[in-house]
Structures are given as structure tokens and as C-alpha cells.
Amino acid sequence: MEINSKIKRRLALNKIKPYQPGKPIWELQSELDLDQVVKLASNENPIGPSPKAVEVLQHSLSTLNRYPDAHATRLKEVLAAQLSLSTEQFIITNGADELITLISETYLEPDDEIIVLSPSFSEYQFGANLMGANIVSIPLDNRFQINIHTILSSVTDHTKLVYVCSPNNPTGTYLSSNDLEALLLVLPEHVLLVLDAAYSHFATNADYTDGLEFVRSGHQLIVLQTFSKIYGLAGIRVGFGAAPSSIIASITSVKEPFNVNTLAQYAAAAAIEDIDHVNQSKLVNTSGRKQLYEAFSRLGLSYIESMANFVFVKIGHGAKRVYERLLEGGVIVRHGDAWEMPEYLRVSVGTQEENAKFIKQLELIKSKAEYRG
Structure with a gap:
């Protein structure tokens, strides 16, 4: 039997919200029985370590x-x-x-x-x-x-x-x-x-x-x-x-x-x-940002031009639904709830192939009119 602790914790803890990391690949694979998952949620380097x-x-x-x-x-x-x-x-x-x-x-x-x-x-x-x-x-x-x-x-x-x-x-x-x-x-x-x-x-x-x-x-x-x-x-x-x-x-x-x-x-x-790895990582990121920009423009979605390895894109009122549909399609991004921006998704820049999978899934979701932009 578990006993409730009588030790009083610091009052400062009442204001602390634990950090919520992006969903890991293995977790989504286990939840939905998926073989392939693309993770564009945690701003990681898609070409791997040095x-x-x-x-x-x-x-x-x-x-x-x-x-x-x-x-x-x-x-x-x-x-x-x-x-x-x-x-x-x-x-x-x-x-x-x-x-x-x-x-x-x-x-x-x-x-x-x-x-x-x-x-x-x-x-x-x-x-x-x-x-x-x-x-x-x-x-x-x-x-x-x-x-x-x-x-x-x-x-x-x-x-x-x-x-x-x-x-x-x-x-x-x-x-x-x-x-x-x-x-x-x-x-x-x-x-x-x-x-x-x-x-x-x-x-x-x-x-x-x-x-x-x-x-x-x-x-x-x-x-x-x-x-x-x-x-x-x-x-x-x-x-x-x-x-x-x-x-x-x-x-x-x-x-x-x-x-x-x-x-x-x-x-x-x-x-x-x-230096070779750093330069290659920069090239992949710059071309990947452009790939995402072009897709968002084609889909009529507004986005913020980024100097980082992610893009913040406005989906609209159905952003949470789009986030969930992307998960079902094997693509992990971050929903804007983490920043009290529920109409947005943050999409990490991946390889050309990873970006293409994300774009394909997003186009499919939009074609089914599952959200309002």
C-alpha cells in the first residue's frame, strides 16, 4: 500500500510545469504499429552526428x-x-x-x-x-x-x-x-x-x-x-x-x-x-527550408521565414486535428499548444525525403478537407 507523503514540498514547485519533449519515434511506432516514422519535432540534425x-x-x-x-x-x-x-x-x-x-x-x-x-x-x-x-x-x-x-x-x-x-x-x-x-x-x-x-x-x-x-x-x-x-x-x-x-x-x-x-x-x-559535417548540415537545412516554404505557399498556408532548422506554419483552427492526422501517417511534428499558439505547427527541417513525406501527408489531409486553413 502506497502512503501519501506528509513532507511539504517547496511552494515554487506549484509554478513549475515539466518540459514536454517531442514524441519519440519508438513510441509512435509502438502506439500505431508503424514501420516507418519521420520525426520533424525536436529540431535534430537529420543527417546524423558528426x-x-x-x-x-x-x-x-x-x-x-x-x-x-x-x-x-x-x-x-x-x-x-x-x-x-x-x-x-x-x-x-x-x-x-x-x-x-x-x-x-x-x-x-x-x-x-x-x-x-x-x-x-x-x-x-x-x-x-x-x-x-x-x-x-x-x-x-x-x-x-x-x-x-x-x-x-x-x-x-x-x-x-x-x-x-x-x-x-x-x-x-x-x-x-x-x-x-x-x-x-x-x-x-x-x-x-x-x-x-x-x-x-x-x-x-x-x-x-x-x-x-x-x-x-x-x-x-x-x-x-x-x-x-x-x-x-x-x-x-x-x-x-x-x-x-x-x-x-x-x-x-x-x-x-x-x-x-x-x-x-x-x-x-x-x-x-x-567542418565538412557542419557545412553539409547547413546545405541540407537551407535547401530543406526552401522545400517547406514552397510547399506551404502551394497549399496556401502562411509561415514565418526562419533562420533556424524549423519553420513555424499557421494551419488554422484545425491545427490540432492536422497534427493528429500527421501522427497517424507516421510524421511527428510539434503542435503550437506548447507555446499557447494552437493554430500553428512547428516543423523541423529534415532531409529532402523526410520533408517530402511530411508534405505528401499534409497534402493528403488538406485534400480531404479535414481542417480549415
Whole structure:
């Protein structure tokens, strides 16, 4: 017989909603007895992991009896050389998600404020709620663009962190280099800007910046990046932050000593030097975005031009039904409910073949008039 616990949990937990990941392939196959499933739901790299990373992993298994390097020294050295920063300007984490939590633990007291955009990545709120801080949510404009004046007008004496995801998840829109510089110049000294650049490698517009140039010039911001996207290492969870060394030192003080496993460290160090894989991933993504744009235009669906590896498309009132029908056809996407945008779907860019399967299923659903656009 199970006994209900009398231990009182923290009140902050009442505000926390567990993250809802995209449905995994195996789960849909099991539910619907499907042989083939295309997953376009979690913004993963469709061409797979870096071959150089896989090779390193295969040769590193015999070292697993040893604890990992608590400082991720080799990976920091590779990052420093590639990105023209010092090793003291990096922190290596168990994916960018852990870094968001560490930033919250480092800087937030109860009743401090963070500013987030809406719709955007939900983990920023998770960290704030964990620490009992308040969340100030400001909407993107009517074209889903990031307006720095709206951000600045929301800053108060209680603001500690401003989160900007660029390119933004789920919209794919971004903050230009000029706007980012203007924001950094005006933000008060007591506010840290957190630029989540997880999708930066997919951006193709000339005025985009991943923010690292501003870290190099000494501005007060931290740039988040991940090896889960362009490098195809989502399954081993490794990311990093780049910032002035004083900020990195503060965040490191709350980091667990062995937070990133040995295999993740080795694979990431190899992947960042795998230029051929990075370039091929970019080509597949750019052509895949175009493939999706053309299909949406042909079907009369409005979408947001994206600088990321996904496209946010407006289906209309029947979007949930379309999402369910796509699942039945062996295609997994993300429904906009996750961002309180129920008329939208977020579609990750796959290979040409995966995109074609999705488009075929969408055309079939529309031909049966199962939704109103």
C-alpha cells in the first residue's frame, strides 16, 4: 500500500510545469504499429552526428572507468581556438538546459525578475520559478519579430536577467547585430543579457550575429550554444556558455564537478572541428527550408521565414486535428499548444525525403478537407 507523503514540498514547485519533449519515434511506432516514422519535432540534425565525433566515441569507451575531466579542459581549448576567446571565458554544461538552470541559481533571488519573450523556449521560466523569481513575459510583435524597445521598457530595478533566443524557438526570427549592440549599450549594469544562440549555425542573413563578437569586445552578456543541433550530438547532451571570465567564474561556483560525461567532452571537441559535417548540415537545412516554404505557399498556408532548422506554419483552427492526422501517417511534428499558439505547427527541417513525406501527408489531409486553413 502506497502512503501519501506528509513532507511539504517547496511552494515554487506549484509554478513549475515539466518540459514536454517531442514524441519519440519508438513510441509512435509502438502506439500505431508503424514501420516507418519521420520525426520533424525536436529540431535534430537529420543527417546524423558528426562522423569525427562518432570515431572518437568508438575509441574512447575503454576510458569509462575514470571520472570525466571536471573542467572539460580539452573542449575549452578547442572552443577557445575556434572562437577566438580564452579558456576562462567558457563553461561546459550538460546541454544548454543545465546552463540555464545554473544561471538562475547564480543570479536569482526570490522576487527578482527575468524578462522573456513570448512565444519562446520554456526553460527560461523553469529556472526562474525554481528560484522563486518573477517572470515578465513580453510578446513578439505582430510579425513575430524581437523589439528591443519593448524589452527595455520592461526593465525595472528588480530585473536581473533578460533572455533573448536568436534565432528564436519556435518562430525562427532573430535579433540583428545592430539591435543586439543597441540593447547591450542601453541595458542597466545590474542586468545580464542571456543570448541563446542554439540555432545560430543555421542563420543565413548577413545582419545576424551569434553574439560572440560582443563577448570578445567585453560586453556584459553570456552566449549559450549547444552541440545538439548543427553537430548532431543531441543524444549525449553537451553545451557551453561564453561570457566575460568574471561571469563564468560566478556560474562555475554552482556547477556540479562532473556534470559533462567523458564521451560528450571528446565527441564535442571532435565535432566542432568537423567542418565538412557542419557545412553539409547547413546545405541540407537551407535547401530543406526552401522545400517547406514552397510547399506551404502551394497549399496556401502562411509561415514565418526562419533562420533556424524549423519553420513555424499557421494551419488554422484545425491545427490540432492536422497534427493528429500527421501522427497517424507516421510524421511527428510539434503542435503550437506548447507555446499557447494552437493554430500553428512547428516543423523541423529534415532531409529532402523526410520533408517530402511530411508534405505528401499534409497534402493528403488538406485534400480531404479535414481542417480549415
